[in-house]
Amino acid sequence: MATVNLENIKKSYANGFEAVHGLDLSVGEGEFMVLVGPSGCGKTTVLRMVAGLEEVTSGTLRFGNRVMNNVPPRDRDIAMIFQNYALYPHMSVSDNIGFALKLRKMPKDVISKQVGEAAGILGLINWLDQKPGQLSGGQRQRVAMGRAIVREPSVFLMDEPLSNLDAKLRVQMRVEVSRIQRRLGVATFYVTHDQTEAMTMGDRVAVLNNGSLQQCDVPQVLYDRPNNIFVAAFIGSPSMNLYEAFLGSNKTTLSLGSQSIELTDDLVKLRKGLNRYAGKKLIIGVRPEHLMIPGSNDQPYLYGDVDLIEALGSELLVHFSIDARRVHASGVQEDLDTGFSISGEGVARAHARTNVSIGNRVQIGIYVEGIQFFDPTSGNAIWD
Amino acid sequence: MPPGRVFIFLILFVVSVVIMYPFYFMAVTSMRSQSQYELGKGFSFASWIQLFQSVPVAKEMLNSLIVCACAIVIILVLATSAGFALAKAHFRGHGFVLLGIVGGMMIPVQSIIIPEYVNFVGLHLINNYFGAILVYVAVGTPFATFLMTTYFRGVPEELIDAGRCDGLGYGGVFTRIALPIAKPALATVVVLQFIPIWNDLLVGLLFLQEPNVRTFTVGLGVLASSRVVSIPGLMAGSLLSTIPAAVIYIIFQRYLVSGLTLGASK
Numbered sequence: 298m299a300t301v302n303l304e305n306i307k308k309s310y311a312n313g314f315e316a317v318h319g320l321d322l323s324v325g326e327g328e329f330m331v332l333v334g335p336s337g338c339g340k341t342t343v344l345r346m347v348a349g350l351e352e353v354t355s356g357t358l359r360f361g362n363r364v365m366n367n368v369p370p371r372d373r374d375i376a377m378i379f380q381n382y383a384l385y386p387h388m389s390v391s392d393n394i395g396f397a398l399k400l401r402k403m404p405k406d407v408i409s410k411q412v413g414e415a416a417g418i419l420g421l422i423n424w425l426d427q428k429p430g431q432l433s434g435g436q437r438q439r440v441a442m443g444r445a446i447v448r449e450p451s452v453f454l455m456d457e458p459l460s461n462l463d464a465k466l467r468v469q470m471r472v473e474v475s476r477i478q479r480r481l482g483v484a485t486f487y488v489t490h491d492q493t494e495a496m497t498m499g500d501r502v503a504v505l506n507n508g509s510l511q512q513c514d515v516p517q518v519l520y521d522r523p524n525n526i527f528v529a530a531f532i533g534s535p536s537m538n539l540y541e542a543f544l545g546s547n548k549t550t551l552s553l554g555s556q557s558i559e560l561t562d563d564l565v566k567l568r569k570g571l572n573r574y575a576g577k578k579l580i581i582g583v584r585p586e587h588l589m590i591p592g593s594n595d596q597p598y599l600y601g602d603v604d605l606i607e608a609l610g611s612e613l614l615v616h617f618s619i620d621a622r623r624v625h626a627s628g629v630q631e632d633l634d635t636g637f638s639i640s641g642e643g644v645a646r647a648h649a650r651t652n653v654s655i656g657n658r659v660q661i662g663i664y665v666e667g668i669q670f671f672d673p674t675s676g677n678a679i680w681d
Numbered sequence: 682m683p684p685g686r687v688f689i690f691l692i693l694f695v696v697s698v699v700i701m702y703p704f705y706f707m708a709v710t711s712m713r714s715q716s717q718y719e720l721g722k723g724f725s726f727a728s729w730i731q732l733f734q735s736v737p738v739a740k741e742m743l744n745s746l747i748v749c750a751c752a753i754v755i756i757l758v759l760a761t762s763a764g765f766a767l768a769k770a771h772f773r774g775h776g777f778v779l780l781g782i783v784g785g786m787m788i789p790v791q792s793i794i795i796p797e798y799v800n801f802v803g804l805h806l807i808n809n810y811f812g813a814i815l816v817y818v819a820v821g822t823p824f825a826t827f828l829m830t831t832y833f834r835g836v837p838e839e840l841i842d843a844g845r846c847d848g849l850g851y852g853g854v855f856t857r858i859a860l861p862i863a864k865p866a867l868a869t870v871v872v873l874q875f876i877p878i879w880n881d882l883l884v885g886l887l888f889l890q891e892p893n894v895r896t897f898t899v900g901l902g903v904l905a906s907s908r909v910v911s912i913p914g915l916m917a918g919s920l921l922s923t924i925p926a927a928v929i930y931i932i933f934q935r936y937l938v939s940g941l942t943l944g945a946s947k
């Protein structure tokens with residue numbers, strides 16, 4: 298068992314590209330830490346540095362109190378699961394699972410006992426003599442899991458282990474991986490680009506973008522109090538609706554395009570930072586579930602035109618547009634200036650039997666307490 | 682059968698006749714004595730008996746085998762270790778090294794054989810298995826290395842990473858992961874090197890002249906250039922000399938096809 302500590306970790310590749318810019322992160326004993334971010338943001342790089350497969354350019358990596366920067370992978374006591382599983386194609390399933398134990402020169406009977414146990418947990422007993430090539434994707438994934446758990450490592454590293462599975466199996470394995478991790482209580486670094494996976498599996502989630510940590514916290518906090526518009530937009534599906542808005546000098550009138558709503562005094566008091574934006578532009582974010590269709594006159598509302606309706610069975614996703622400018626946050630810094638789209642499309646969750654149709658102009662109620670505020674230049678959240 | 686297939690079968694039939702006819706000729710001719718051969722009919726073992734009487738077949742076959750086996754083992758050791766390093770060690774300048782090796786593939790043995798001979802005389806490597814083996818290795822290694830490099834490039838990086846996480850160092854990754862999964866490439870190298878080395882006459886003739894180190898092909902060459910040339914005896918010898926190559930091919934052909942199409946698709 299161990300904790301993992303990253304202190305100001307940087308990574309520059311041989312071509313001079315800096316993929317990770319000073320990352321501070323720690324994984325507690327037995328903690329399930331998810332590293333999430335869009336493709337190319339540096340997740341794999343971080344994981345490979347922790348594994349020792351990639352050199353740390355600067356900063357300190359510790360397992361417990363021990364500095365690991367220059368320790369080779371085989372002496373780190375880690376187990377890694379790769380995105381494409383990386384099973385040894387020339388070995389049977391049982392040899393794949395037992396390989397690390399064999400290299401540690403464990404006695405044969407101990408190895409076969411431990412391989413048997415792992416195979417039992419993963420439902421692979423009937424496949425032990427097969428070669429990986431004869432297995433289905435799901436079974437290969439299990440073998441990769443087996444190879445990791447049989448070693449009883451002090452740290453698990455998993456790089457998008459479920460991304461090659463079909464949707465149904467992915468959901469099933471999500472639960473299974475979490476269950477096994479909790480049972481073994483091993484500190485885990487889990488990389489994914491899928492925010493749903495991150496939210497459902499992680500004890501804590503670290504959101505990474507362009508090689509920088511955006512926020513690291515428990516899933517609910519990421520959802521309720523995103524640090525910046527990147528986290529706000531990345532976490533949650535459908536994504537948070539982000540608009541350019543204008544706060545009146547009275548600090549309570551919020552204009553969105555040609556329409557406006559009134560904020561409550563309580564809300565403004567709670568977010569002291571808003572005082573600095575009186576009479577200024579800012580960015581607001583509203584979660585789809587904080588928009589009510591149809592709205593009513595006893596809460597703030599806007600009018601929007603319905604563009605599209607997605608019926609999910611349990612609910613409707615109503616896509617609408619208003620004349621405020623929509624903000625996209627794919628890469629916060631670059632997009633702030635250019636990322637405003639002309640039509641202010643947005644999404645609202647509505648009850649499955651809501652009576653709306655495409656082309657309607659609808660009244661959209663807004664749960665004002667749920668609105669998030671962001672600085673329009675830095676993209677950072679406005680609190681106090 | 683659709684006409685297209687008939688056409689293909691026809692072509693294949695013609696090609697196989699062209700390929701098989703020399704074997705047929707060798708087989709039939711070797712089963713005749715010189716006079717029967719001149720007559721064009723008859724059947725006897727005379728030429729086989731003659732072959733075994735005039736040529737130390739067992740000794741020369743053994744010589745061929747020693748030279749062949751040693752050369753191939755050395756080629757395999759060099760080509761696999763160099764190929765793996767070129768494909769996976771990511772050292773500085775590996776592109777240049779590979780370019781040099783590919784350049785080596787283009788040098789015909791005929792162009793270096795005389796300087797080589799002069800060098801080897803100085804080094805006392807003439808009429809010595811090792812001299813011939815060195816030449817075969819020098820000629821065969823570049824292509825074998827190129828083939829192994831291509832093969833190892835296709836090995837996913839993550840497989841190597843997995844091995845390193847499981848406790849292997851560079852050498853361990855090479856011997857326990859890279860080599861076992863390179864079996865098709867190894868088989869390809871063995872077959873593609875065995876056939877030319879076994880059949881070689883030029884290098885053998887120059888470097889292995891003395892009777893006690895002669896390879897079988899050199900023995901046959903000597904037979905062919907003697908005063909009285911027995912065509913049936915020569916055919917018997919030639920037929921005999923094709924057998925090992927055929928055996929090697931049959932043993933390894935299971936892997937050969939997948940080895941030859943390497944790199945064609947991922």
Ligand SMILES: Nc1ncnc2c1ncn2[C@@H]1O[C@H](COP(=O)(O)OP(=O)(O)O)[C@@H](O)[C@H]1O
Binds near residue numbers: 335336339342
């Ligand atoms: N060996 C390398 N050399 C140079 N750049 C690399 C190398 N590996 C990855 N990168 C770059 O580093 C960035 C992060 O890559 P990676 O960690 O694989 O991202 P992720 O796993 O989040 O998709 C990408 O922009 C990628 O192009």
Ligand SMILES: [Mg+2]
Binds near residue numbers: 340341342
């Ligand atoms: Mg990745």
